[in-house]
Amino acid sequence: xxxxxxxxxxxxxxxxxxxxxxxxxxxxxxxxxxxxxxxxxxxxxxxxxxxxxxxxxxxxxxxxxxxxxxxxxxxxxxxxxxxxxxxxxxxxxxxxxxxxxxxxxxxxxxxxxxxxxxxxxxxxxxxxxxxxxxxxxxxxxxxxxxxxxxxxxxxxxxxxxxxxxxxxxxxxxxxxxxxxxxxxxxxxxxxxxxxxxxxxxxxxxxxxxxxxxxxxxxxxxxxxxxxxxxxxxxxxxxxxxxxxxxxxxxxxxxxxxxxxxxxxxxxxxxxxxxxxxxxxxxxxxxxxxxxxxxxxxxxxxxxxxxxxxxxxxxxxxxxxxxxxxxxxxxxxxxxxxxxxxxxxxxxxxxxxxxxxxxxxxxxxxxxxxxxxxxxxxxxxxxxxxxxxxxxxxxxxxxxx
Amino acid sequence: xxxxxxxxxxxxxxxxxxxxxxxxxxxxxxxxxxxxxxxxxxxxxxxxxxxxxxxxxxxxxxxxxxxxxxxxxxxxxxxxxxxxxxxxxxxxxxxxxxxxxxxxxxxxxxxxxxxxxxxxxxxxxxxxxxxxxxxxxxxxxxxxxxxxxxxxxxxxxxxxxxxxxxxxxxxxxxxxxxxxxxxxxxxxxxxxxxxxxxxxxxxxxxxxxxxxxxxxxxxxxxxxxxxxxxxxxxxxxxxxxxxxxxxxxxxxxxxxxxxxxxxxxxxxxxxxxxxxxxxxxxxxxxxxxxxxxxxxxxxxxxxxxxxxxxxxxxxxxxxxxxxx
Numbered sequence: 001x002x003x004x005x006x007x008x009x010x011x012x013x014x015x016x017x018x019x020x021x022x023x024x025x026x027x028x029x030x031x032x033x034x035x036x037x038x039x040x041x042x043x044x045x046x047x048x049x050x051x052x053x054x055x056x057x058x059x060x061x062x063x064x065x066x067x068x069x070x071x072x073x074x075x076x077x078x079x080x081x082x083x084x085x086x087x088x089x090x091x092x093x094x095x096x097x098x099x100x101x102x103x104x105x106x107x108x109x110x111x112x113x114x115x116x117x118x119x120x121x122x123x124x125x126x127x128x129x130x131x132x133x134x135x136x137x138x139x140x141x142x143x144x145x146x147x148x149x150x151x152x153x154x155x156x157x158x159x160x161x162x163x164x165x166x167x168x169x170x171x172x173x174x175x176x177x178x179x180x181x182x183x184x185x186x187x188x189x190x191x192x193x194x195x196x197x198x199x200x201x202x203x204x205x206x207x208x209x210x211x212x213x214x215x216x217x218x219x220x221x222x223x224x225x226x227x228x229x230x231x232x233x234x235x236x237x238x239x240x241x242x243x244x245x246x247x248x249x250x251x252x253x254x255x256x257x258x259x260x261x262x263x264x265x266x267x268x269x270x271x272x273x274x275x276x277x278x279x280x281x282x283x284x285x286x287x288x289x290x291x292x293x294x295x296x297x298x299x300x301x302x303x304x305x306x307x308x309x310x311x312x313x314x315x316x317x318x319x320x321x322x323x324x325x326x327x328x329x330x331x332x333x334x335x336x337x338x339x340x341x342x343x344x345x346x347x348x349x350x351x352x353x354x355x356x357x358x359x360x361x362x363x364x365x366x367x368x369x370x371x372x373x374x375x376x377x378x379x380x381x382x383x384x385x386x387x388x389x390x391x392x393x394x395x396x397x398x399x400x
Numbered sequence: 401x402x403x404x405x406x407x408x409x410x411x412x413x414x415x416x417x418x419x420x421x422x423x424x425x426x427x428x429x430x431x432x433x434x435x436x437x438x439x440x441x442x443x444x445x446x447x448x449x450x451x452x453x454x455x456x457x458x459x460x461x462x463x464x465x466x467x468x469x470x471x472x473x474x475x476x477x478x479x480x481x482x483x484x485x486x487x488x489x490x491x492x493x494x495x496x497x498x499x500x501x502x503x504x505x506x507x508x509x510x511x512x513x514x515x516x517x518x519x520x521x522x523x524x525x526x527x528x529x530x531x532x533x534x535x536x537x538x539x540x541x542x543x544x545x546x547x548x549x550x551x552x553x554x555x556x557x558x559x560x561x562x563x564x565x566x567x568x569x570x571x572x573x574x575x576x577x578x579x580x581x582x583x584x585x586x587x588x589x590x591x592x593x594x595x596x597x598x599x600x601x602x603x604x605x606x607x608x609x610x611x612x613x614x615x616x617x618x619x620x621x622x623x624x625x626x627x628x629x630x631x632x633x634x635x636x637x638x639x640x641x642x643x644x645x646x647x648x649x650x651x652x653x654x655x656x657x658x659x660x661x662x663x664x665x666x667x668x669x670x671x672x673x674x675x676x677x678x679x680x681x682x683x684x685x686x687x688x689x690x691x692x693x694x695x696x697x698x699x700x701x702x703x704x705x706x707x708x709x710x711x712x713x714x715x716x717x718x719x720x721x722x723x724x
Contacts, residue, residue: 009619016524019516020533023593026586027536030543030551037554200435208429209436221440227704228446229647231675235697239449265442272439296421298428326544329649332679353546360553360654367554374547381542 034378038371041095045131046372049175050341055135055168058115058128062163069107079104080155086110087158089134089151095174095369101147101154103132103169118166128169135168176373178341179355182256185343186331186351187324189260190267194320197264198271199313205272206279207301225269230330237262237334251346259335259351266330267320274319278312278395279305311395315388322384325377328353337361352377450701454694462488462688473695478661479677484689492674492699494662499673499703501665502577502652503645506584510641513585514592515627515634521593522600523622534597541590549651552583557655560668569668575657578667583655587648588641595640599633600626635715639708646704649675674700 067086075081081088086107094100106112106128117126137154138144145157158164201222209215241258245251251258282305290300306313331351337358340349350358352373359370457468465488476491517537521530557574560582564571603626611621627634657670658680664671672680678693678700 005617005620009617012619012623013524016516016520019513020520020525022513023517023533023536023540023589026589027540029555030547033551033555034547197435197438200432201439204429204432204436208432218436218440221443224443227643227708228443229643229649229675229700229704231647231649231678232446232450232697232701235450235453235678235694236446239453239694240445265446268439268442296425298425301428322542326542326546328544328546329675329679332650353544356546356550357650360550365553367550370550371554374550377544377547381544382539385539385542 031378034371034374036371037368038373038375041368041372042375045172046095046175047180048177049172051173051175051178051339052341053133053170053173055170056126056128057118058112058126058167058169059118059165060111060115060163060167063111063114064162066111067107067109069109072105075105080151081105082155082158085112085158087112087128087155089155091151094133094172096366099148100133101135101151102172103128103130103134106130112167115167128167131172132169133172135170137167138165140165174369176352176355176369178339178343179350179352179373181343182340182349183325183351185256185345186260186263187321189256189345190263190324191317191320193260194264194267194271195313195317198268198316199275201268202272202275202279203301203305206276207297207305222269222272225265230266230327231333233262233266234330234333236265237330241334245346249346254334254336254348256335256343256345256347256349259331262330262334263324263327266327267323270319270323271316274316275309275313278309278315281312281395282308311391315391315395318384318388318391322381325351325380326353327351328357332357447701450694450697453691454696454698456691457488457490457688457695462691465688468688468692468695474699477663479672480660485687488688490692490695492677492696494664495672495674495677495696496699496703497663498577498659498671499646499675499700500707501663502580502584502671502673503642503707505577505581506588506645507638507642509581509585510588510592511638514589514637514641515596517589517593518596518600518634519622519627522597523626537590537593537597540586541594545587545648545651548583548587549654551586552579552651552655556582564668567668571668572657572670575655575670576668577664577671579655580652580671580673581667583651584645584648587651588645591644592637592641595637596630596634599630599637602633603629631718632715635711635718639711639715642707642711643704646700646707647675649679652676653679674703 066084069086070083071079071081071088075088079088079090087103087110088105089101090104092100092102094102112128115126115128120126134147134154136144136146137158139157139161140163142157145154147154205215205219209218237258238254241261242254245255245258245261246253249255249257286304286308287300290304291297295303331354335350335354336348337350337354338348339355339358340347343349356370356373356377359366359373456462458470458473459467461467465486468488468490473490473492474496475493476489477494478489478491479495480491481487481489517533521533521537525533556579559574560576560579561571561574563578564574564576607625607629608621611625612618616624652673653676656672656676658676659670659672662669662671674696678696
């Protein structure tokens with residue numbers, strides 16, 4: 001081999017290595033980016049908290065008996081503690097990236113527990129708790145203590161008085177409970193619609209339909225759906241399913257049902273194809289044996305063919321779930337982008353992916369929380385992918 | 401009349417069942433058929449309803465604003481002149497140019513990288529490594545587009561912003577043609593790689609062996625014989641990649657900068673695509689500003705259909721010869 005030939009060979013070899021490494025670099029960059037920005041916010045509270053903070057205005061009668069509890073040992077120097085009021089405050093950064101004063105401890109005998117709700121005097125559940133955010137405390141005879149002056153200032157001001165006019169505090173907010181529940185609802189509803197229609201279509205095409213031009217035409221019509229971009233499905237949802245659901249359900253605008261119907265249409269080709277693939281793998285001997293034993297074709301389909309194809313259908317389901325969790329463009333049109341905490345299937349809400357969209361299109365964009373949600377989505381997608389791989393490996397083993 | 405009668409007889413005959421079992425069988429079959437018809441009908445529902453809404457701005461007078469001129473709409477260099485809901489001066493001409501331009505550039509980046517990666521996975525890499533790479537590509541394909549958008553606005557925008565500074569251009573936050581192209585290239589890379597790999601692996605091994613027997617090196621064979629034999633399949637990968645790039649919405653919206661006029665051909669200019677325009681500021685669900693999105697949708701579908709047809713035509717032309 002001439003040395004020139006060798007040089008060219010080596011160069012060509014090198015660029016394939018370089019190209020292949022790009023895929024790896026990109027994947028690791030995405031994971032590192034999402035993890036670095038999002039990992040700090042991941043905890044159970046994020047999953048269980050509401051997105052919209054609830055604000056409370058607490059008033060209090062003049063206090064005569066103060067707290068006796070000393071500062072607990074586990075609080076550090078960053079937690080400013082008022083022994084008199086039995087409350088510890090500290091400066092923290094919330095999920096929107098703003099400085100806030102957060103309650104880190106409330107003593108059992110804190111006089112603050114006797115606060116009443118100024119907006120609703122009958123409210124007996126009214127209580128200041130750990131992890132609440134204090135916005136301001138206004139006093140009778142001096143300037144209000146605002147959260148912008150920090151926790152130390154607030155505690156100092158509190159210690160000099162025996163009563164105050166009003167304490168404005170709020171729950172933490174920024175949680176994704178609503179979007180999480182919506183995502184689960186949407187997954188359930190969409191599968192409920194897409195799976196039966198998809199599976200029955202696949203069975204019809206594979207088991208009953210004659211192999212002729214019409215069947216092929218039907219197949220290619222379904223196949224065409226895969227080439228349609230999801231934003232077009234979104235437009236269809238907006239034009240077809242939203243008016244339809246508004247007419248026949250209590251909903252008065254875009255809602256979870258219209259979103260699920262739209263997603264179901266997107267998923268139909270996925271479900272149909274995966275089911276058909278698994279039906280094709282089931283050997284004809286099974287069918288013939290069943291028919292020979294006197295079963296009719298319905299019995300054969302439901303009792304012999306379907307159970308054998310079950311792993312394939314499960315794969316389709318997992319793929320579908322992955323697609324639902326990641327879908328954003330279609331849902332922006334078909335459900336809307338309003339982040340909600342109280343979820344009703346007749347109301348608007350966001351899935352996790354659309355939640356990211358809402359956060360990113362907000363001014364200013366909240367990249368931290370968006371990355372946290374992205375991290376959750378990535379983990380789910382990862383698990384689904386591994387599950388699909390294991391399932392299909394087992395399935396292939398069974399019939400070969 | 402007689403024909404009808406016989407048809408009726410036939411129907412009656414096929415509807416008379418010997419047993420309950422057969423009747424159930426028939427019902428189940430009809431039910432399955434209905435499901436199939438529903439599945440097959442959605443493509444028509446999509447076309448019909450989007451066309452119905454999308455044609456409105458051109459044929460009705462839009463609550464007194466007046467019809468949208470279709471020539472102006474297709475040639476326009478500004479999205480909207482005048483105030484929303486007061487003006488009918490919409491134009492998507494520049495957006496069409498932007499969309500095609502961006503897709504082309506993205507393809508220009510993703511094709512070589514994707515095909516070479518596929519070649520590496522299929523022919524060059526050791527078995528373990530190619531298994532890892534295949535999983536990597538699968539994972540990249542599974543990442544939702546909104547996450548690519550997030551990655552784009554968190555990482556790529558910063559890189560592009562710094563790059564623009566090096567060239568002495570002020571780029572608004574990095575939102576630009578280049579950022580959009582990079583994000584799209586990343587998104588279509590797994591599609592192209594996966595499909596090209598299948599194409600490369602299905603090249604008949606006797607062609608390869610023939611080349612080796614003639615004294616070509618392994619690398620020469622890979623590049624000159626394997627890739628040329630697989631080009632039909634590689635072209636299919638390009639077609640699917642193009643489709644995905646044209647239809648991608650949320651990720652593009654987050655990095656494009658959503659220019660209101662154009663076309664934007666400079667790499668550091670802000671831009672907009674058909675999809676990002678559709679996503680922009682949807683507030684009302686009636687009126688011209690709502691309907692016009694469907695018109696943009698029609699344009700997008702026509703462009704996808706056109707590029708598909710053209711690319712398929714080209715594929716048939718170049719796919720005829722197996723090896724040059």
